[in-house]
Amino acid sequence: MIAARHLSKYYEVQSRPPGLAAALGALFHRTFETVRAVDDVSFEIAAGERVGLLGPNGAGKTTTLKLLAGLLHPTSGEVTVAGQEPKKRDDAFLKSVTLVLGQKQQLLWDLPPAETFELNRILYDVPRARYDATLRELTLLLDIDLVARRPTRQLSLGERMKCELAAALIHRPKVLFLDEPTLGLDVAMQVTLRGFVKKYSETTGATLVLTSHYMDDVVALCPRVILVGKGKLVYDGALDALARRVRPDKHVVLRFSRPVARVDLERLGAIVRHDDAEAVLRVDPARVHEAFARALAELPLLDLTIENPPIEEVISEVFATGNPDGGAP
Amino acid sequence: MFRALARVGATESVAYRTEVVVWLLSTTMPLVMIAFYSAVARDGPVGGFDQARFVAYFLATFVVRSLTGSFVSRQINLEVRDGTLAARLLRPVHPLLAYAAESVGALPVRVAVAVPVALGMLATLGEGALARGAAAWLAFFASLVGAWLLSLLVSFAVGALSLFMDWSDKVMDAWLAGLFVFSGYTIPVELFPARLRAIVEWLPFRYQIGLPAELLTGAHAPAVALELLARQWLFVALAGLAVRALWRRGVGRFAAYGG
Numbered sequence: 347m348i349a350a351r352h353l354s355k356y357y358e359v360q361s362r363p364p365g366l367a368a369a370l371g372a373l374f375h376r377t378f379e380t381v382r383a384v385d386d387v388s389f390e391i392a393a394g395e396r397v398g399l400l401g402p403n404g405a406g407k408t409t410t411l412k413l414l415a416g417l418l419h420p421t422s423g424e425v426t427v428a429g430q431e432p433k434k435r436d437d438a439f440l441k442s443v444t445l446v447l448g449q450k451q452q453l454l455w456d457l458p459p460a461e462t463f464e465l466n467r468i469l470y471d472v473p474r475a476r477y478d479a480t481l482r483e484l485t486l487l488l489d490i491d492l493v494a495r496r497p498t499r500q501l502s503l504g505e506r507m508k509c510e511l512a513a514a515l516i517h518r519p520k521v522l523f524l525d526e527p528t529l530g531l532d533v534a535m536q537v538t539l540r541g542f543v544k545k546y547s548e549t550t551g552a553t554l555v556l557t558s559h560y561m562d563d564v565v566a567l568c569p570r571v572i573l574v575g576k577g578k579l580v581y582d583g584a585l586d587a588l589a590r591r592v593r594p595d596k597h598v599v600l601r602f603s604r605p606v607a608r609v610d611l612e613r614l615g616a617i618v619r620h621d622d623a624e625a626v627l628r629v630d631p632a633r634v635h636e637a638f639a640r641a642l643a644e645l646p647l648l649d650l651t652i653e654n655p656p657i658e659e660v661i662s663e664v665f666a667t668g669n670p671d672g673g674a675p
Numbered sequence: 676m677f678r679a680l681a682r683v684g685a686t687e688s689v690a691y692r693t694e695v696v697v698w699l700l701s702t703t704m705p706l707v708m709i710a711f712y713s714a715v716a717r718d719g720p721v722g723g724f725d726q727a728r729f730v731a732y733f734l735a736t737f738v739v740r741s742l743t744g745s746f747v748s749r750q751i752n753l754e755v756r757d758g759t760l761a762a763r764l765l766r767p768v769h770p771l772l773a774y775a776a777e778s779v780g781a782l783p784v785r786v787a788v789a790v791p792v793a794l795g796m797l798a799t800l801g802e803g804a805l806a807r808g809a810a811a812w813l814a815f816f817a818s819l820v821g822a823w824l825l826s827l828l829v830s831f832a833v834g835a836l837s838l839f840m841d842w843s844d845k846v847m848d849a850w851l852a853g854l855f856v857f858s859g860y861t862i863p864v865e866l867f868p869a870r871l872r873a874i875v876e877w878l879p880f881r882y883q884i885g886l887p888a889e890l891l892t893g894a895h896a897p898a899v900a901l902e903l904l905a906r907q908w909l910f911v912a913l914a915g916l917a918v919r920a921l922w923r924r925g926v927g928r929f930a931a932y933g934g
């Protein structure tokens with residue numbers, strides 16, 4: 347469904363030191379530097395896959411998404427989406443994809459979202475019966491019956507994002523590009539949107555490419571992740587495989603009925619966090635059974651859980667070490 | 676599709692009552708000109724313009740400006756700066772067609788302003804102040820469409836400059852300065868000194884406002900009207916080519932800022 351081969355996008359940006367003299371000098375002689383926003387990235391995404399595009403700020407993930415959506419023209423390399431070349435923005439391509447930018451909007455600002463829905467029905471040539479059915483379904487799932495009739499400018503961020511998603515899906519695209527769709531939303535709204543996107547993808551078989559700084563979005567939606575750093579592809583594969591490779595250890599979370607001495611915990615594993623009521627230990631997977639048994643036998647426990655390390659830590663470690671295989675590069 | 680976009684334009688044009696009032700106020704320059712030139716011509720005609728002709732001419736410019744003014748450059752500039760042009764580019768309709776349709780959609784409000792003025796003109800100045808004969812009216816409507824298209828294309832081309840530079844709004848300001856001076860909006864082209872007039876006739880500004888106003892007030896013989904119309908549509912074609920070139924190159928440079 348999506349194929350990127352040696353995809354690159356470079357920008358020429360002006361560079362000058364601060365100060366008035368430099369500003370005056372720049373009037374006569376400007377110096378530019380090349381920023382490699384995306385640098386020789388290749389990957390393929392099959393129909394129906396849900397993929398998270400991750401990386402720190404400025405890594406090139408949004409640029410990659412915009413290249414896939416046809417908004418940006420590549421400096422070099424090739425990309426095809428649904429059999430089309432995105433930068434040509436042919437009608438067939440535009441009708442098969444959608445891009446939701448969390449910080450931008452396609453809703454008509456002064457009019458109710460219902461007006462945008464109707465406009466999109468006509469622009470995307472959606473048959474009336476299918477439109478009615480889709481809109482009914484979206485309205486129900488997103489609970490936007492009332493808000494869709496109020497001017498967009500008067501909606502809250504969460505209400506607006508739900509309507510943005512509905513507007514983006516009116517034509518039932520085969521490929522969804524979502525850029526930070528839950529940015530700025532409260533936790534409950536994030537959960538709602540995640541659930542909705544997952545259900546849409548599962549029921550329609552749509553392909554999803556998502557960027558998000560919220561790892562919960564990625565964990566909930568994307569079995570596969572593509573990590574980019576400084577424009578280059580760092581990792582492409584299953585999220586749980588990455589976690590196992592980079593951070594194979596487990597987190598043992600212990601809750602106590604009374605305070606426990608630090609020395610008693612150090613015998614079980616490395617202490618991540620410790621206070622009077624709770625401790626988190628990092629334990630080698632081969633020693634989890636032993637630590638579990640000793641904790642039950644020796645500590646005043648109220649509760650004990652074994653968890654994988656948070657995915658944020660896994661991703662941070664990959665970018666800190668530059669090595670998705672775990673450990674130092 | 677065009678009708679749906681025009682409907683959106685119409686709905687948006689009346690979304691803010693205050694904005695409608697402000698727009699109305701911004702179109703009143705010809706009324707100021709009427710007062711000014713009426714005073715100037717109180718003691719006798721100026722370059723063939725008596726008081727009644729001045730009134731007819733500037734009411735005509737008011738009608739033409741109301742019906743043909745375009746604010747697309749400001750819209751594109753804004754959309755490029757805040758990145759919302761991205762949403763427009765992802766719709767299966769060419770942005771020029773979308774802007775044109777939205778502009779047409781705003782016409783009912785403009786017609787509601789211009790038509791009463793035109794009728795008032797007819798009532799107070801009599802039929803003699805207006806073009807006579809089907810051919811003359813046909814020429815006027817052709818020039819009105821040409822003026823609308825030229826204004827839209829120029830505005831779109833300047834807006835497309837936002838894809839190359841940060842200050843395309845300043846280019847539009849410069850264009851508007853030229854428009855106010857050389858289009859006949861504040862000084863009828865007929866009153867320019869002969870040498871300057873020869874230059875003005877080969878600038879595009881007159882064909883955005885002056886020519887339709889002149890044709891509405893019956894200022895030209897058929898042969899002259901046809902020649903001026905040909906020039907106007909030549910400028911429309913040139914503006915179309917400029918739009919095509921600027922947009923094609925500009926979209927390739929679009930950086931989709933932010934996010």
